[in-house]
Every structure is written in structure tokens, then in C-alpha cells.
Amino acid sequence: xxxxxxxxxxxxxxxxxxxxxxxxxxxxxxxxxxxxxxxxxxxxxxxxxxxxxxxxxxxxxxxxxxxxxxxxxxxxxxxxxxxxxxxxxxxxxxxxxxxxxxxxxxxxxxxxxxxxxxxxxxxxxxxxxxxxxxxxxxxxxxxxxxxxxxxxxxxxxxxxxxxxxxxxxxxxxxxxxxxxxxxxxxxxxxxxxxxxxxxxxxxxxxxxxxxxxxxxxxxxxxxxxxxxxxxxxxxxxxxxxxxxxxxxxxxxxxxxxxxxxxxxxxxxxxxxxxxxxxxxxxxxxxxx
Amino acid sequence: xxxxxxxxxxxxxxxxxxxxxxxxxxxxxxxxxxxxxxxxxxxxxxxxxxxxxxxxxxxxxxxxxxxxxxxxxxxxxxxxxxxxxxxxxxxxxxxxxxxxxxxxxxxxxxxxxxxxxxxxxxxxxxxxxxxxxxxxxxxxxxxxxxxxxxxxxxxxxxxxxxxxxxxxxxxxxxxxxxxxxxxxxxxxxxxxxxxxxxxxxxxxxxxxxxxxxxxxxxxxxxxxxxxxxxxxxxxxxxxxxxxxxxxxxxxxxxxxxxxxxxxxxxxxxxxxxxxxxxxxxxxxxxxx
Numbered sequence: 050x051x052x053x054x055x056x057x058x059x060x061x062x063x064x065x066x067x068x069x070x071x072x073x074x075x076x077x078x079x080x081x082x083x084x085x086x087x088x089x090x091x092x093x094x095x096x097x098x099x100x101x102x103x104x105x106x107x108x109x110x111x112x113x114x115x116x117x118x119x120x121x122x123x124x125x126x127x128x129x130x131x132x133x134x135x136x137x138x139x140x141x142x143x144x145x146x147x148x149x150x151x152x153x154x155x156x157x158x159x160x161x162x163x164x165x166x167x168x169x170x171x172x173x174x175x176x177x178x179x180x181x182x183x184x185x186x187x188x189x190x191x192x193x194x195x196x197x198x199x200x201x202x203x204x205x206x207x208x209x210x211x212x213x214x215x216x217x218x219x220x221x222x223x224x225x226x227x228x229x230x231x232x233x234x235x236x237x238x239x240x241x242x243x244x245x246x247x248x249x250x251x252x253x254x255x256x257x258x259x260x261x262x263x264x265x266x267x268x269x270x271x272x273x274x275x276x277x278x279x280x281x282x283x284x285x286x287x288x289x290x291x292x293x294x295x296x297x298x299x300x301x302x303x304x305x306x307x308x309x310x311x312x313x314x315x316x317x318x319x320x321x322x323x324x325x326x327x328x329x330x331x332x333x334x335x336x337x
Numbered sequence: 338x339x340x341x342x343x344x345x346x347x348x349x350x351x352x353x354x355x356x357x358x359x360x361x362x363x364x365x366x367x368x369x370x371x372x373x374x375x376x377x378x379x380x381x382x383x384x385x386x387x388x389x390x391x392x393x394x395x396x397x398x399x400x401x402x403x404x405x406x407x408x409x410x411x412x413x414x415x416x417x418x419x420x421x422x423x424x425x426x427x428x429x430x431x432x433x434x435x436x437x438x439x440x441x442x443x444x445x446x447x448x449x450x451x452x453x454x455x456x457x458x459x460x461x462x463x464x465x466x467x468x469x470x471x472x473x474x475x476x477x478x479x480x481x482x483x484x485x486x487x488x489x490x491x492x493x494x495x496x497x498x499x500x501x502x503x504x505x506x507x508x509x510x511x512x513x514x515x516x517x518x519x520x521x522x523x524x525x526x527x528x529x530x531x532x533x534x535x536x537x538x539x540x541x542x543x544x545x546x547x548x549x550x551x552x553x554x555x556x557x558x559x560x561x562x563x564x565x566x567x568x569x570x571x572x573x574x575x576x577x578x579x580x581x582x583x584x585x586x587x588x589x590x591x592x593x594x595x596x597x598x599x600x601x602x603x604x605x606x607x608x609x610x611x612x613x614x615x616x617x618x619x620x621x622x623x624x625x
Contacts, residue, residue, distance in 0.1 A: 072484060134444075193452030194354055
């Protein structure tokens, strides 16, 4: 089974849990709306790529870890789109969850997706119980306090913000969780050695996201654009200018490839990362 | 160390994680506000009481499981108090989190507390790695989909509600998680056998909460009262009347005691449960 099929199939099984008879059907519908149809699935694909580079001897657990990362990403999108944050009406080209289901169900669908992430990993753990702690540790670090994506988002509520801390936590942390959890799920001897790869890729992805917000239109990326400038938010484009941000993206992509630890599938993973990071640059800027 | 000290000390260590240098300080403050000063801690005390009745040979893990249950309870209070649900200005006798820190940090503090619950259990797991899956499974069932407290809260967004499903999920589920996770943390042979005790206690607690909402004043219980009636919410008082609800509470307390499985500390646990359930009846009704 290829990585994309593993991810979609594990996510489908996870979301199915919400649709049991006797459970509130609108909550399940809101969760499904948040997870399907799919986005780029860039984080879970990264997680599975790392697991495969490390031998991937427990594919059920690595698929669950990857799905868990994506569920947490979807949860963060649901909450970040709410009126008290980005107030975004659209996401992935259609109504955001609070626009489609109301604010109460947006809060609860996000909460339930966070819990579902941990349920999903725990349910896959009987194949390798001793790896569950490290996998959950990696995922928890990427999402929670002190330096996960929730902490990153919370910097928007602070009077003073360091751009690098903000972006590393808001985006990089979940990429690092994807690489570390992928390695831990595959039983790699030192999962923490994979953190640097995730950090660099996360930073690259954040710069690319800032570039998209600055140069793309809503129809192309399926969500409102120009939000960073409109809301006065910190962004790489605001800090380095458009050209500076493009150069920073290239530097970070090289640093990511250089950060891949020695492992059985190192060559193949390098090629994959190079290909993925090339795709991050908005088409308008690549052809300019 | 007594149960109360174990709970407070484990919660204090957990919340300290949010206060690391380089993390957003207002998020940490909002989380601390949600967890301290303490409420009744009825769920974590139940969890530890069950662990002790089962031998409690890994107290670090059972303390973490108990703290995790309380963190999830606090998270649910933070989100349920928000304007899109109960719109409660006070909680535990002072400002609710969104009143003290704003809506964005209320959303994020709740999210971070959910994640912290799982981080806390995972960090305690090295002493008994094979128990982590069952403990997280029990906790996830109590909070998430299909039948946990988030699902319970989501019934408030459905056009038709069954009172028994609603209350079992909204309140009973976390009590059941407290008993099952306590048993699993202590290595009990069949943790699921402890679910019935939690279910019954949760239902008793929900009936007691409905009674308090109907007969107490805000100064006594530290949060707004009369909300069920004002918001037209399902409640045991609305369904059975005041006397009927009092009788139902007594029946449920007896059923809880009868549901305690055979275990080394059965006698002591029975006495404790009897004492706790007696305290649930609002003083006004007990003296009437």
C-alpha cells in the first residue's frame, strides 16, 4: 500500500469512530468536514517517509502516528479559522467548519479531533506497546505546551512576539512531531535525531505559506489571502521582503536535506524531500 | 502521600511544563487559572481510590492518570463556559477563563489542557509501558468520540436529544474513564469491569449538579445558577421534578456501591463511595 492510501485509509477508520450509533451525528459530520476531502497531507506523508527510511517494521503504528499528526493539523485549522482568530469563511475551497456547522460545533469538533489523534495511536499500539510512550511524547511536544502548535498560536495573544519562536512553534513543531514520531513508530534508535529535519521543513513551509498569502488569490489556494498584512501579523514577507523570503525558503530546503540522519533509506528520502520542497514555492514566483 | 497531595503535586508538575522559558506566558497563565485553585477534584480522587483498591503498584502512573482526568475536566469547563455555549462569567467563584484572558486564549488553553492530559500520562509511562495503551484508551473513550464528554456536550447542538445518552456522555463518561483508567494504571486484570461504577457515579453526579443548579445560589457554588431552566436545557429536575430527582440520586448511589468489582480494597472503597455520594445532595435538600 502506498503512503497516500495508508494515510487516507487510517484517517477514514479514525473518523468512522465518531459515527457510531448513539453518538451525536452533527459532531461526526463536522469532524468529517474538517478531515475530508483531503488537503496536501504534507505532514503525514513526511511522517511515513521517515518511518520508511527507518525500516517501517510496524506499519500499523506508523500509519496511526501519521494520521494522528494530520488529525491534529485539521483540529488546529478548525480552531484557528474561528471568528476569535482568523475569522476565515473558507478552507480548502469551501466553508470553514464554524461557517458550515456553527461556532459551538467548531470548538467541539476541534476538541474531538485532538482526542481522536491520541485514541488513534493508542488503538494501534498493541503491535509495539513499548513504542507508544515515545510516539505520544513526540506528538504531544508538537501540539501542546511549552513549544507546540497551540503555544505557537497563543503568541498571537501576547503583546511582544519573536518571529522565529512564533513560527517554529506555530508550524515547525508539528513537522518535527511528524519526523520524530515517524522515527519512533519505526523503532529508530534515536528518534530525537530526526527533529532537525522537521524543524527545517516546518520553517520552510511557514515561509512558503507566507509567500502564498502575499502573492496568490483565494481561488488558487482555497482560503482567504492577504490576511497577514490585513491583520498586521508577523510574516516572513513582512520581515524579509518578497525576494528575501524566496531566498530564505531555498536555504531552509537545503538545510532540511542536510539534516537527514544516517538511516537505511537515506538516499531515497533525500530525493523525496528535495522534490517536496521544490513544490513549496508558489508557481507565480517559480516562473518569474 | 495521601490522594489529595498526589493529585495536586502531579497537576502542579504538569502545569509547570507550560511555563518553560520561551513559551507564551499568557497561555500558561490561562492554563493555571483553569486548574488552580482546585475544585472538588472528585474525578481524580475517584481514579486514585480505584487504583488503591486494585493494589496501586505503580503510583506514578495512577497519579498521572488521575491528573490527566482532572486536566480534561478543566479543559471541558473552559470551553463549555465560552459565550457560544454557557456564556458563564464565573467559575469556582471567580472569572471564567474567557472573561479573564479573552476568547482566543480560552480556546487555546482548553486545547493545551487536552494535550497536556495525554502528555502527562505518557511521561509517567516508563514505569509500566505496557499499561499506557489501556490507560490512554480509557481516557480517550471518556473524552472523545463516540461517547465521551465532548460528544455529550455536542448533543446541545442536535435538534433531538435523549436525556440519558446526553448525561451519560456529558458527565458519566469521564467518571467511567476515571475508574477504568485507575484500574488499568494499577494493572487490574479486567479494567473494563470498573466501568459500571463510574457510569453510576457519573449519573449520580449529574443529577446532583442539576439539583444544585435548581436550588443553590451563585455565591454557594461559585458559578451562575438557574442556567438549565433559562437555556431550556435537558435536566433531571426538568424531567423528574425536584423530589423525583432527589430519589433518583439515592438510587444511583446504591447502584454505584453495588457495582464495585471484587478487589483487594473492596470494603474500604465501598465506605468511601458511600461517604462521597452522601455529600452530593445539596445541603438545603439534605436538611429539608
